[in-house]
Amino acid sequence: MSDSPAPIRVLVVDDQRVTREGLMLLVGLNAGMEVVGGGADGEQAVALARDLRADVVLMDLAMPGTDGLTATATLTREDPGVAVLVLTTYADDASVFPALRAGARGYLTKDAGAEQIEQAIRAVHAGQVWMDPVVQQRLVTAVTAGLPAPAAPAEPGSAAPPVAPGTLPDGLSAREAEVLTLIAQGLSNAEIGERLFLGRATVKTHVNRIFAKTGARDRAQAVHYAFRHGLAE
Template structure:
Protein backbone atom coordinates (compact mmCIF):
# COMPACT_ATOMS: atom_id res chain seq x y z
CA UNK A 1 0.00 0.00 0.00
CA UNK A 2 1.37 3.41 -1.01
CA UNK A 3 2.22 5.72 1.87
CA UNK A 4 0.32 9.05 1.77
CA UNK A 5 2.42 12.00 0.67
CA UNK A 6 3.18 14.33 3.58
CA UNK A 7 4.13 17.97 2.97
CA UNK A 8 6.59 19.33 5.53
CA UNK A 9 5.81 22.96 6.38
CA UNK A 10 7.64 25.70 8.28
CA UNK A 11 5.72 28.72 9.64
CA UNK A 12 7.31 32.19 9.92
CA UNK A 13 5.43 34.99 11.69
CA UNK A 14 6.62 37.49 14.28
CA UNK A 15 3.31 37.57 16.19
CA UNK A 16 3.31 34.70 18.67
CA UNK A 17 -0.45 34.23 18.86
CA UNK A 18 -0.76 34.25 15.07
CA UNK A 19 2.18 31.90 14.60
CA UNK A 20 0.88 29.42 17.16
CA UNK A 21 -2.61 29.63 15.69
CA UNK A 22 -1.33 28.82 12.21
CA UNK A 23 0.72 25.91 13.55
CA UNK A 24 -2.35 24.58 15.33
CA UNK A 25 -4.50 24.98 12.22
CA UNK A 26 -1.97 23.19 10.02
CA UNK A 27 -1.78 20.37 12.53
CA UNK A 28 -5.45 19.64 11.88
CA UNK A 29 -5.00 19.35 8.11
CA UNK A 30 -4.35 15.91 6.59
CA UNK A 31 -1.08 15.40 4.74
CA UNK A 32 0.72 18.31 6.42
CA UNK A 33 3.48 18.08 9.03
CA UNK A 34 4.72 21.26 10.72
CA UNK A 35 8.49 20.91 11.18
CA UNK A 36 9.16 24.24 12.86
CA UNK A 37 8.17 27.85 13.42
CA UNK A 38 10.17 31.06 13.22
CA UNK A 39 9.66 34.49 14.77
CA UNK A 40 11.45 36.43 12.02
CA UNK A 41 13.12 36.06 8.64
CA UNK A 42 16.58 35.31 10.00
CA UNK A 43 15.25 32.42 12.05
CA UNK A 44 13.20 31.20 9.08
CA UNK A 45 16.32 31.01 6.88
CA UNK A 46 18.22 29.13 9.59
CA UNK A 47 15.37 26.67 10.20
CA UNK A 48 14.98 25.98 6.48
CA UNK A 49 18.66 25.02 6.35
CA UNK A 50 18.14 22.72 9.35
CA UNK A 51 14.82 21.07 8.50
CA UNK A 52 14.59 21.35 4.68
CA UNK A 53 10.79 21.82 4.61
CA UNK A 54 8.82 21.48 1.40
CA UNK A 55 6.94 24.74 1.95
CA UNK A 56 7.37 27.84 4.12
CA UNK A 57 4.33 29.89 5.12
CA UNK A 58 5.94 33.33 5.29
CA UNK A 59 4.75 36.55 6.88
CA UNK A 60 6.19 39.69 5.28
CA UNK A 61 6.64 42.40 7.89
CA UNK A 62 8.99 40.93 10.49
CA UNK A 63 12.00 42.25 12.44
CA UNK A 64 15.67 41.64 11.57
CA UNK A 65 14.87 40.21 8.13
CA UNK A 66 11.56 40.78 6.37
CA UNK A 67 9.66 38.10 4.51
CA UNK A 68 10.65 39.18 1.00
CA UNK A 69 14.38 39.10 1.83
CA UNK A 70 13.99 35.79 3.68
CA UNK A 71 12.15 34.38 0.65
CA UNK A 72 14.96 35.50 -1.68
CA UNK A 73 17.59 33.86 0.52
CA UNK A 74 15.60 30.65 0.95
CA UNK A 75 14.91 30.29 -2.77
CA UNK A 76 18.57 31.00 -3.60
CA UNK A 77 19.96 28.55 -1.08
CA UNK A 78 17.23 25.91 -1.05
CA UNK A 79 15.42 25.82 -4.41
CA UNK A 80 13.52 22.70 -3.35
CA UNK A 81 11.65 24.72 -0.72
CA UNK A 82 8.66 26.70 -1.96
CA UNK A 83 7.35 29.82 -0.23
CA UNK A 84 3.73 30.82 0.28
CA UNK A 85 3.30 34.32 1.67
CA UNK A 86 0.61 34.58 4.36
CA UNK A 87 0.21 38.22 5.31
CA UNK A 88 -2.23 40.94 6.25
CA UNK A 89 -1.19 43.06 3.28
CA UNK A 90 -2.06 42.76 -0.42
CA UNK A 91 -0.85 46.17 -1.62
CA UNK A 92 1.58 46.45 -4.53
CA UNK A 93 4.49 47.34 -2.22
CA UNK A 94 4.05 44.01 -0.43
CA UNK A 95 2.84 41.75 -3.24
CA UNK A 96 5.27 42.33 -6.07
CA UNK A 97 8.57 42.31 -4.12
CA UNK A 98 7.52 38.99 -2.57
CA UNK A 99 6.71 37.45 -5.96
CA UNK A 100 9.94 38.80 -7.46
CA UNK A 101 11.84 37.27 -4.52
CA UNK A 102 10.53 33.85 -5.53
CA UNK A 103 7.30 33.29 -3.60
CA UNK A 104 5.02 30.91 -5.51
CA UNK A 105 1.95 31.57 -3.38
CA UNK A 106 0.37 34.63 -1.81
CA UNK A 107 -2.55 34.62 0.62
CA UNK A 108 -3.96 37.15 3.03
CA UNK A 109 -4.64 36.20 6.63
CA UNK A 110 -8.39 36.05 6.12
CA UNK A 111 -7.81 32.84 4.13
CA UNK A 112 -9.52 29.76 5.52
CA UNK A 113 -7.99 26.36 6.17
CA UNK A 114 -9.15 25.02 2.79
CA UNK A 115 -7.54 27.89 0.89
CA UNK A 116 -4.26 27.55 2.80
CA UNK A 117 -4.18 23.79 2.20
CA UNK A 118 -4.90 24.31 -1.50
CA UNK A 119 -2.11 26.88 -1.84
CA UNK A 120 0.37 24.54 -0.14
CA UNK A 121 -0.67 21.67 -2.42
CA UNK A 122 -0.49 23.91 -5.50
CA UNK A 123 3.06 25.14 -4.91
CA UNK A 124 4.15 21.64 -3.89
CA UNK A 125 2.98 20.40 -7.30
CA UNK A 126 4.77 23.19 -9.17
CA UNK A 127 1.78 25.48 -9.68
CA UNK A 128 1.08 28.91 -8.19
CA UNK A 129 -0.97 29.25 -5.01
CA UNK A 130 -2.55 32.69 -5.29
CA UNK A 131 -5.72 33.89 -3.64
CA UNK A 132 -8.50 35.08 -5.97
CA UNK A 133 -7.92 38.66 -4.77
CA UNK A 134 -4.23 38.46 -5.67
CA UNK A 135 -5.04 36.97 -9.08
CA UNK A 136 -7.34 39.93 -9.71
CA UNK A 137 -4.65 42.39 -8.60
CA UNK A 138 -2.16 40.79 -11.00
CA UNK A 139 -4.71 41.09 -13.80
CA UNK A 140 -5.23 44.77 -12.99
CA UNK A 141 -1.46 45.29 -12.97
CA UNK A 142 -1.16 43.58 -16.35
CA UNK A 143 -3.90 45.80 -17.71
CA UNK A 144 -2.18 48.90 -16.36
CA UNK A 145 1.15 47.90 -17.90
CA UNK A 146 -0.14 46.79 -21.31
CA UNK A 147 2.60 47.89 -23.74
CA UNK A 148 1.79 50.53 -26.30
CA UNK A 149 2.76 50.14 -29.94
CA UNK A 150 6.18 51.52 -30.78
CA UNK A 151 7.55 52.93 -33.98
CA UNK A 152 11.01 52.98 -35.40
CA UNK A 153 13.70 50.28 -35.23
CA UNK A 154 13.55 47.44 -32.78
CA UNK A 155 10.93 44.85 -31.86
CA UNK A 156 7.31 45.86 -32.05
CA UNK A 157 5.43 45.47 -28.79
CA UNK A 158 2.37 43.26 -28.86
CA UNK A 159 -0.89 45.19 -28.88
CA UNK A 160 -3.02 45.20 -25.77
CA UNK A 161 -5.70 42.51 -25.84
CA UNK A 162 -9.22 43.46 -26.65
CA UNK A 163 -12.53 41.87 -25.83
CA UNK A 164 -13.98 39.29 -28.18
CA UNK A 165 -17.57 40.46 -28.56
CA UNK A 166 -19.51 37.94 -30.56
CA UNK A 167 -16.34 36.08 -31.60
CA UNK A 168 -15.61 32.38 -31.32
CA UNK A 169 -13.90 31.38 -28.06
CA UNK A 170 -10.19 30.58 -28.53
CA UNK A 171 -8.64 27.10 -28.47
CA UNK A 172 -11.95 25.30 -28.82
CA UNK A 173 -13.34 26.49 -25.49
CA UNK A 174 -17.06 26.06 -25.06
CA UNK A 175 -19.23 29.01 -24.14
CA UNK A 176 -19.53 27.70 -20.58
CA UNK A 177 -15.77 27.14 -20.26
CA UNK A 178 -15.20 30.69 -21.50
CA UNK A 179 -17.68 31.96 -18.92
CA UNK A 180 -15.86 30.07 -16.14
CA UNK A 181 -12.52 31.45 -17.36
CA UNK A 182 -13.90 34.98 -17.25
CA UNK A 183 -15.04 34.48 -13.68
CA UNK A 184 -11.61 33.14 -12.72
CA UNK A 185 -10.16 36.32 -14.24
CA UNK A 186 -12.47 38.35 -12.01
CA UNK A 187 -10.90 36.64 -8.98
CA UNK A 188 -13.79 34.35 -8.04
CA UNK A 189 -13.14 31.08 -6.22
CA UNK A 190 -14.62 27.76 -7.36
CA UNK A 191 -17.33 28.05 -4.73
CA UNK A 192 -18.23 31.57 -5.85
CA UNK A 193 -18.29 30.50 -9.51
CA UNK A 194 -20.61 27.60 -8.67
CA UNK A 195 -22.91 29.99 -6.83
CA UNK A 196 -22.87 32.48 -9.70
CA UNK A 197 -23.67 29.84 -12.34
CA UNK A 198 -26.09 27.82 -10.20
CA UNK A 199 -24.10 24.61 -10.63
CA UNK A 200 -22.25 22.31 -8.26
CA UNK A 201 -18.56 22.74 -7.32
CA UNK A 202 -17.74 19.44 -9.06
CA UNK A 203 -19.16 20.81 -12.32
CA UNK A 204 -17.03 23.95 -11.98
CA UNK A 205 -13.93 21.82 -11.36
CA UNK A 206 -14.68 19.78 -14.50
CA UNK A 207 -14.98 22.96 -16.58
CA UNK A 208 -11.71 24.26 -15.14
CA UNK A 209 -9.87 21.00 -15.85
CA UNK A 210 -11.17 21.04 -19.42
CA UNK A 211 -10.23 24.66 -20.08
CA UNK A 212 -6.79 24.17 -18.52
CA UNK A 213 -6.20 21.22 -20.87
CA UNK A 214 -7.39 23.13 -23.94
CA UNK A 215 -5.43 26.30 -23.24
CA UNK A 216 -2.31 24.65 -21.87
CA UNK A 217 -2.26 26.67 -18.64
CA UNK A 218 -1.11 25.00 -15.43
CA UNK A 219 -2.72 27.09 -12.73
CA UNK A 220 -5.11 29.94 -12.01
CA UNK A 221 -2.44 32.63 -12.33
CA UNK A 222 -1.65 31.47 -15.87
CA UNK A 223 -5.37 31.23 -16.58
CA UNK A 224 -5.82 34.88 -15.55
CA UNK A 225 -2.99 35.96 -17.87
CA UNK A 226 -4.47 33.85 -20.70
CA UNK A 227 -7.91 35.40 -20.14
CA UNK A 228 -6.43 38.89 -20.30
CA UNK A 229 -4.49 38.15 -23.50
CA UNK A 230 -7.65 36.89 -25.15
CA UNK A 231 -9.99 39.59 -23.89
CA UNK A 232 -11.93 37.20 -21.65
CA UNK A 233 -12.44 39.29 -18.54
CA UNK A 234 -16.02 38.66 -17.57
CA UNK A 235 -19.11 36.58 -18.16
CA UNK A 236 -20.39 36.48 -21.73
CA UNK A 237 -23.53 38.53 -22.12
Protein backbone atom coordinates (compact mmCIF):
# COMPACT_ATOMS: atom_id res chain seq x y z
CA MET A 1 0.00 0.00 0.00
CA SER A 2 1.53 3.32 -1.12
CA ASP A 3 1.98 6.24 1.24
CA SER A 4 2.21 8.67 -1.69
CA PRO A 5 -0.12 11.67 -1.40
CA ALA A 6 -3.14 11.76 -3.65
CA PRO A 7 -2.52 13.66 -6.90
CA ILE A 8 -3.78 17.21 -7.28
CA ARG A 9 -6.97 16.96 -9.33
CA VAL A 10 -6.93 19.76 -11.90
CA LEU A 11 -9.79 20.95 -14.09
CA VAL A 12 -8.87 23.13 -17.09
CA VAL A 13 -11.45 25.66 -18.34
CA ASP A 14 -10.93 27.64 -21.54
CA ASP A 15 -13.28 28.29 -24.43
CA GLN A 16 -10.55 27.83 -27.05
CA ARG A 17 -10.19 24.11 -27.67
CA VAL A 18 -6.55 24.24 -28.78
CA THR A 19 -5.57 26.20 -25.67
CA ARG A 20 -7.63 23.98 -23.37
CA GLU A 21 -6.25 20.72 -24.71
CA GLY A 22 -2.71 22.08 -24.74
CA LEU A 23 -2.99 23.08 -21.09
CA MET A 24 -4.48 19.71 -20.18
CA LEU A 25 -1.52 17.99 -21.80
CA LEU A 26 0.96 20.36 -20.16
CA VAL A 27 -0.48 20.01 -16.65
CA GLY A 28 -0.78 16.25 -17.00
CA LEU A 29 2.97 15.93 -17.48
CA ASN A 30 3.63 17.11 -13.93
CA ALA A 31 4.26 14.51 -11.26
CA GLY A 32 1.58 14.46 -8.59
CA MET A 33 -1.07 16.09 -10.82
CA GLU A 34 -4.06 14.53 -12.52
CA VAL A 35 -6.11 16.38 -15.13
CA VAL A 36 -9.67 15.30 -14.43
CA GLY A 37 -11.36 17.15 -17.28
CA GLY A 38 -11.75 20.23 -19.42
CA GLY A 39 -14.56 22.75 -19.77
CA ALA A 40 -15.40 25.36 -22.40
CA ASP A 41 -17.28 27.92 -20.29
CA GLY A 42 -18.14 28.95 -16.77
CA GLU A 43 -21.27 26.83 -16.55
CA GLN A 44 -19.27 23.72 -17.37
CA ALA A 45 -16.59 24.80 -14.90
CA VAL A 46 -19.05 24.81 -12.00
CA ALA A 47 -20.70 21.50 -12.98
CA LEU A 48 -17.45 19.65 -13.73
CA ALA A 49 -15.64 20.91 -10.63
CA ARG A 50 -18.45 19.48 -8.54
CA ASP A 51 -18.86 16.21 -10.42
CA LEU A 52 -15.15 15.48 -10.85
CA ARG A 53 -14.13 16.62 -7.35
CA ALA A 54 -11.47 19.00 -8.67
CA ASP A 55 -8.94 20.42 -6.25
CA VAL A 56 -7.76 23.22 -8.55
CA VAL A 57 -9.61 24.88 -11.43
CA LEU A 58 -7.39 26.55 -14.02
CA MET A 59 -9.85 29.23 -15.17
CA ASP A 60 -9.97 31.51 -18.18
CA LEU A 61 -11.99 34.71 -17.72
CA ALA A 62 -13.35 35.78 -21.11
CA MET A 63 -15.68 33.00 -22.25
CA PRO A 64 -19.08 33.00 -23.97
CA GLY A 65 -22.14 32.45 -21.85
CA THR A 66 -21.15 32.23 -18.20
CA ASP A 67 -17.74 33.87 -17.94
CA GLY A 68 -14.88 32.89 -15.68
CA LEU A 69 -15.51 35.66 -13.16
CA THR A 70 -19.07 34.52 -12.51
CA ALA A 71 -17.95 30.88 -12.35
CA THR A 72 -15.18 31.75 -9.88
CA ALA A 73 -17.62 33.50 -7.55
CA THR A 74 -20.04 30.55 -7.72
CA LEU A 75 -17.34 27.93 -7.13
CA THR A 76 -15.72 29.68 -4.19
CA ARG A 77 -19.12 30.30 -2.61
CA GLU A 78 -20.38 26.73 -3.04
CA ASP A 79 -17.12 24.93 -2.26
CA PRO A 80 -14.39 26.96 -0.54
CA GLY A 81 -12.13 23.90 -0.75
CA VAL A 82 -11.75 24.34 -4.52
CA ALA A 83 -8.86 26.62 -5.46
CA VAL A 84 -9.41 28.76 -8.55
CA LEU A 85 -6.28 29.76 -10.45
CA VAL A 86 -7.04 32.32 -13.15
CA LEU A 87 -5.05 31.89 -16.37
CA THR A 88 -6.04 34.57 -18.84
CA THR A 89 -4.80 36.99 -21.47
CA TYR A 90 -5.68 40.04 -19.40
CA ALA A 91 -3.74 41.77 -16.65
CA ASP A 92 -5.74 45.01 -16.47
CA ASP A 93 -7.41 46.35 -13.34
CA ALA A 94 -10.91 45.56 -14.64
CA SER A 95 -9.97 41.86 -14.78
CA VAL A 96 -7.53 41.41 -11.90
CA PHE A 97 -9.38 42.98 -8.99
CA PRO A 98 -12.84 41.53 -9.67
CA ALA A 99 -11.28 38.07 -10.04
CA LEU A 100 -9.55 38.36 -6.68
CA ARG A 101 -12.73 39.68 -5.05
CA ALA A 102 -14.60 36.71 -6.52
CA GLY A 103 -12.28 34.39 -4.62
CA ALA A 104 -9.49 33.43 -7.01
CA ARG A 105 -6.39 32.30 -5.11
CA GLY A 106 -4.04 32.86 -8.00
CA TYR A 107 -3.77 34.93 -11.16
CA LEU A 108 -1.52 34.23 -14.15
CA THR A 109 -1.43 35.60 -17.66
CA LYS A 110 -1.04 33.32 -20.67
CA ASP A 111 2.54 34.50 -21.00
CA ALA A 112 3.31 32.19 -18.07
CA GLY A 113 5.64 29.27 -18.74
CA ALA A 114 5.11 25.62 -17.86
CA GLU A 115 7.19 25.85 -14.68
CA GLN A 116 5.31 28.90 -13.44
CA ILE A 117 1.94 27.23 -14.06
CA GLU A 118 3.08 24.14 -12.17
CA GLN A 119 4.31 26.21 -9.22
CA ALA A 120 1.09 28.20 -9.13
CA ILE A 121 -1.09 25.07 -9.10
CA ARG A 122 0.90 23.56 -6.23
CA ALA A 123 0.80 26.85 -4.31
CA VAL A 124 -2.95 27.46 -4.51
CA HIS A 125 -3.63 23.80 -3.72
CA ALA A 126 -1.57 24.26 -0.56
CA GLY A 127 -3.70 27.23 0.44
CA GLN A 128 -1.22 29.86 -0.67
CA VAL A 129 -1.71 32.81 -3.01
CA TRP A 130 0.17 33.01 -6.31
CA MET A 131 0.29 36.10 -8.50
CA ASP A 132 1.85 36.88 -11.85
CA PRO A 133 4.59 39.53 -11.42
CA VAL A 134 2.54 42.00 -13.47
CA VAL A 135 -0.45 41.44 -11.18
CA GLN A 136 1.73 41.82 -8.09
CA GLN A 137 2.88 45.19 -9.38
CA ARG A 138 -0.70 46.33 -9.87
CA LEU A 139 -1.59 45.32 -6.33
CA VAL A 140 1.45 47.11 -4.92
CA THR A 141 0.59 50.23 -6.91
CA ALA A 142 -2.99 50.21 -5.61
CA VAL A 143 -1.85 49.78 -2.01
CA THR A 144 0.92 52.40 -2.11
CA ALA A 145 -1.46 54.87 -3.70
CA GLY A 146 -3.61 54.55 -0.59
CA LEU A 147 -6.70 53.88 -2.66
CA PRO A 148 -9.06 50.91 -2.88
CA ALA A 149 -8.26 48.68 -5.82
CA PRO A 150 -10.29 49.98 -8.76
CA ALA A 151 -12.72 47.65 -10.49
CA ALA A 152 -12.29 49.40 -13.83
CA PRO A 153 -9.97 51.95 -15.48
CA ALA A 154 -10.57 55.40 -14.02
CA GLU A 155 -8.99 57.75 -16.57
CA PRO A 156 -11.28 60.09 -18.51
CA GLY A 157 -12.96 58.44 -21.46
CA SER A 158 -12.43 54.93 -20.13
CA ALA A 159 -15.05 52.24 -20.15
CA ALA A 160 -18.09 52.57 -17.96
CA PRO A 161 -18.18 50.49 -14.75
CA PRO A 162 -18.88 46.81 -15.46
CA VAL A 163 -22.54 45.86 -15.64
CA ALA A 164 -23.63 43.32 -13.06
CA PRO A 165 -23.42 39.71 -14.29
CA GLY A 166 -26.64 38.45 -15.79
CA THR A 167 -27.89 41.88 -16.95
CA LEU A 168 -26.05 42.07 -20.28
CA PRO A 169 -28.08 41.57 -23.47
CA ASP A 170 -27.64 38.79 -26.03
CA GLY A 171 -25.10 36.84 -24.00
CA LEU A 172 -22.43 39.54 -24.06
CA SER A 173 -19.67 38.96 -21.53
CA ALA A 174 -18.51 41.78 -19.25
CA ARG A 175 -15.35 42.17 -21.33
CA GLU A 176 -17.29 42.29 -24.60
CA ALA A 177 -19.59 44.95 -23.16
CA GLU A 178 -16.53 46.96 -22.14
CA VAL A 179 -15.05 46.70 -25.64
CA LEU A 180 -18.41 47.66 -27.15
CA THR A 181 -18.55 50.74 -24.94
CA LEU A 182 -15.13 51.81 -26.18
CA ILE A 183 -16.18 51.20 -29.79
CA ALA A 184 -19.12 53.54 -29.14
CA GLN A 185 -16.63 56.13 -27.88
CA GLY A 186 -14.95 56.02 -31.27
CA LEU A 187 -11.80 54.12 -30.31
CA SER A 188 -9.99 51.98 -32.87
CA ASN A 189 -8.95 48.39 -32.13
CA ALA A 190 -5.40 49.59 -31.44
CA GLU A 191 -6.66 52.25 -29.02
CA ILE A 192 -8.93 49.74 -27.27
CA GLY A 193 -5.95 47.41 -26.89
CA GLU A 194 -3.88 50.17 -25.30
CA ARG A 195 -6.72 51.17 -22.97
CA LEU A 196 -7.42 47.61 -21.79
CA PHE A 197 -3.87 46.23 -22.05
CA LEU A 198 -4.90 43.73 -24.73
CA GLY A 199 -3.18 42.56 -27.90
CA ARG A 200 -4.72 43.59 -31.21
CA ALA A 201 -5.63 39.99 -32.06
CA THR A 202 -7.50 39.67 -28.76
CA VAL A 203 -9.40 42.90 -29.39
CA LYS A 204 -10.30 41.72 -32.89
CA THR A 205 -11.63 38.46 -31.44
CA HIS A 206 -13.83 40.40 -29.00
CA VAL A 207 -15.10 42.66 -31.79
CA ASN A 208 -15.99 39.67 -33.97
CA ARG A 209 -17.86 38.04 -31.09
CA ILE A 210 -19.70 41.31 -30.42
CA PHE A 211 -20.79 41.49 -34.06
CA ALA A 212 -21.94 37.86 -33.99
CA LYS A 213 -23.93 38.22 -30.77
CA THR A 214 -25.52 41.59 -31.58
CA GLY A 215 -26.13 40.94 -35.27
CA ALA A 216 -24.14 44.05 -36.18
CA ARG A 217 -22.60 44.04 -39.66
CA ASP A 218 -20.16 46.88 -38.94
CA ARG A 219 -18.96 49.26 -36.23
CA ALA A 220 -21.72 51.78 -36.98
CA GLN A 221 -24.40 49.19 -36.24
CA ALA A 222 -22.49 48.12 -33.13
CA VAL A 223 -22.48 51.72 -31.91
CA HIS A 224 -26.23 51.98 -32.50
CA TYR A 225 -26.70 48.74 -30.54
CA ALA A 226 -24.59 50.06 -27.66
CA PHE A 227 -26.68 53.23 -27.31
CA ARG A 228 -29.96 51.34 -27.68
CA HIS A 229 -29.03 48.96 -24.84
CA GLY A 230 -27.57 51.54 -22.48
CA LEU A 231 -23.95 50.50 -22.98
CA ALA A 232 -22.93 53.96 -24.16
CA GLU A 233 -23.92 57.52 -23.39
